[in-house]
Each structure stands twice: as C-alpha cells, then as structure tokens.
Amino acid sequence: xxxxxxxxxxxxxxxxxxxxxxxxxxxxxxxxxxxxxxxxxxxxxxxxxxxxxxxxxxxxxxxxxxxxxxxxxxxxxxxxxxxxxxxxxxxxxxxxxxxxxxxxxxxxxxxxxxxxxxxxxxxxxxxxxxxxxxxxxxxxxxxxxxxxxxxxxxxxxxxxxxxxxxxxxxxxxxxxxxxxxxxxxxxxxxxxxxxxxxxxxxxxxxxxxxxxxxxxxxxxxxxxxxxxxxxxxxxxxxxxxxxxxxxxxxxxxxxxxxxxxx
Numbered sequence: 549x550x551x552x553x554x555x556x557x558x559x560x561x562x563x564x565x566x567x568x569x570x571x572x573x574x575x576x577x578x579x580x581x582x583x584x585x586x587x588x589x590x591x592x593x594x595x596x597x598x599x600x601x602x603x604x605x606x607x608x609x610x611x612x613x614x615x616x617x618x619x620x621x622x623x624x625x626x627x628x629x630x631x632x633x634x635x636x637x638x639x640x641x642x643x644x645x646x647x648x649x650x651x652x653x654x655x656x657x658x659x660x661x662x663x664x665x666x667x668x669x670x671x672x673x674x675x676x677x678x679x680x681x682x683x684x685x686x687x688x689x690x691x692x693x694x695x696x697x698x699x700x701x702x703x704x705x706x707x708x709x710x711x712x713x714x715x716x717x718x719x720x721x722x723x724x725x726x727x728x729x730x731x732x733x734x735x736x737x738x739x740x741x742x743x744x745x746x747x748x749x750x751x752x753x754x755x756x757x758x759x760x761x762x763x764x765x766x767x768x769x770x771x772x773x774x775x776x777x778x779x780x781x782x783x784x785x786x787x788x789x790x791x792x793x794x795x796x797x798x799x800x801x802x803x804x805x806x807x808x809x810x
Contacts, residue, residue, distance in 0.1 A: 604708050605632035633711035634658060636702050641718030646694040646748035649718045652686045656704040656711055663704055665689070670697040670717055694748070695722035723748055 602608065607629045614621030636653035643650035651665065660682035667689055668675035680687050682704075692698060697719045704711035726743040733740045741755060 602630050604630050606630050633706055633708060634704070635712030635714045636663070636704060637714075639700075639702055639714045639716045641698070641700050641716045644718055644720050646721045646723050647692050648688055648690045649692060649698060649700070649720060650686060650688050651700050651702065651716075653702055653714070655685055658704075658706055658711075660704045660711075661707060663687075663702055664710075666701040666703070667698050669693070670699045692720050694720050696720050721747065726753070 599608075599610070607627065609625055609627050611623055611625045613623050634657045636656050639651070639653045641649050641651055649667075662682050663680050663684060665678040665680065665687060666675055667678070678687065678689065689698075689700070697717060699715055699717050701713050701715040703713050724747040726746045729741065729743040731739050731741050739757075746753075
C-alpha cells in the first residue's frame with residue numbers, strides 16, 4: 549500500500565515538473581517571437597530617418613513621398629519644431645565681499661564652446677563682460693563697487709549660436725570702518741592709536757588728528773597701530789581713522805596729552 553502511495557506522489561511530482569517546464573518553454577518561445585517581430589518591423593518598416601544640421605528653435609514641415617517605378621505616390625506631411633538651445637541651470641550669485649561676487653551654475657546641455665557672463669549694477673550703468681571656458685561651472689567677478697546690487701547674466705555659447713540667458717542678482721558688502729579704535733599711553737606731545745582692521749583689502753590707513761580747538765594734520769600708516777607725535781601738551785585731541793580709497797568710512801577717537809611735569 550505504501551509503495552502505491554509513493555509511486556502516486558512521484559508521478560504527481562513528475563507531472564508538475566513537466567508542466568512547469570512546458571510552460572517555461574512556451575513563454576520563452578513567445579518572448580523570442582515578439583522580439584523577432586519587433587526587430588523585423590523596426591528594421592524594415594519603422595526605421596526612422598534622422599534629419600541633421602537643422603537650425604535650433606525653428607519650425608519645419610516634413611513631406612514624405614513614396615517613389616514607385618513609374619510614378620510618385622501620394623504625399624504625406626507633418627510639422628515639427630527643433631528644440632531651442634538650452635541655458636544653464638541653478639544659477640546662483642553668492643559669497644559677496646566688498647569688491648567681488650562668486651557666480652555658480654549647472655552646465656547647459658549640449659556641446660558648449662564657452663560661457664559669456666554679463667554683469668552690471670542693477671540700478672543701471674555700464675555692463676561688463678567676462679568669458680570662461682565651456683567646462684567651467686563657476687567664476688569670480690572682481691573689481692566691483694562696494695554696497696552695490698549687481699545683475700549677473702550667464703549665456704552659453706554653442707557653435708550654432710547663443711543659448712538661453714539666465715540671470716540672478718547679488719549685492720557686494722559695504723565697507724565698514726575700523727573697529728575698536730583706542731588711544732592709549734599718552735605722553736606730553738604724543739598719542740598711541742590702535743584699531744581692528746576695516747573690511748576689505750585695505751592698502752593703507754589715513755589717520756587725521758587735530759586739537760579739538762581746530763586744525764588738522766594728516767599722517768599715514770600701513771598697520772593697525774600708529775603713534776602721533778609733536779602734539780602740544782595739556783590739550784584734548786580728536787582722531788579720524790579711515791582706510792584709503794574713495795569716500796571711505798571713518799572711525800573716531802578722543803585722547804588728551806598731559807601737561808609736562810604732571
């Protein structure tokens with residue numbers, strides 16, 4: 549009895565495997581025939597023709613004419629338009645200083661020859677141009693005016709022409725005056741002055757000093773420490789510190805020289 553049961557189970561398992569194999573071969577054959585039919589239709593019936601050397605962003609009318617041995621067939625037409633040349637993506641103006649701005653972007657699609665950067669004050673004025681290579685994705689604009697808003701435009705240049713323009717704005721930092729100006733260690737005819745540097749790349753400082761009663765005598769220093777001598781004793785003095793340049797911000801401090809013998 550057990551022998552018949554084992555034979556029955558073995559036969560069922562064998563039939564199950566046989567049916568599974570037949571189904572697998574059937575699906576494989578169907579897939580192969582579908583792929584063969586697709587390749588046949590694509591290569592012999594649906595094979596597309598690519599029209600090249602067209603102008604970008606231009607409408608075209610395509611006319612298809614079947615040719616027979618003795619005559620032409622009926623014409624069929626369809627309209628289409630080429631895509632425009634692209635522009636950069638994610639344009640960003642950042643990292644401002646008193647005289648520079650950094651421009652970043654993601655490259656435009658296609659074979660970019662170079663990028664042309666146009667920038668000028670947003671309020672109006674002369675526009676400058678800078679050119680960087682087609683492999684670049686950032687540039688630093690230098691020589692800008694402090695505390696000024698700028699509009700920056702990036703134009704990718706292709707062999708076919710200019711791509712789409714993308715613009716962003718940024719603002720340079722204002723020039724801040726020297727900080728923490730201190731007058732210390734007075735003598736009968738001199739004062740020592742020190743301060744924390746002003747913002748930006750300062751070439752030199754101009755220190756102006758005068759008695760509070762009037763009269764100014766300028767002196768210059770390239771550091772953040774200067775000694776002023778030749779002052780009259782027993783008087784109060786006002787000092788003006790400013791980085792060199794056009795209309796610089798200034799910092800003020802007061803000090804007094806003691807009388808001799810005091």
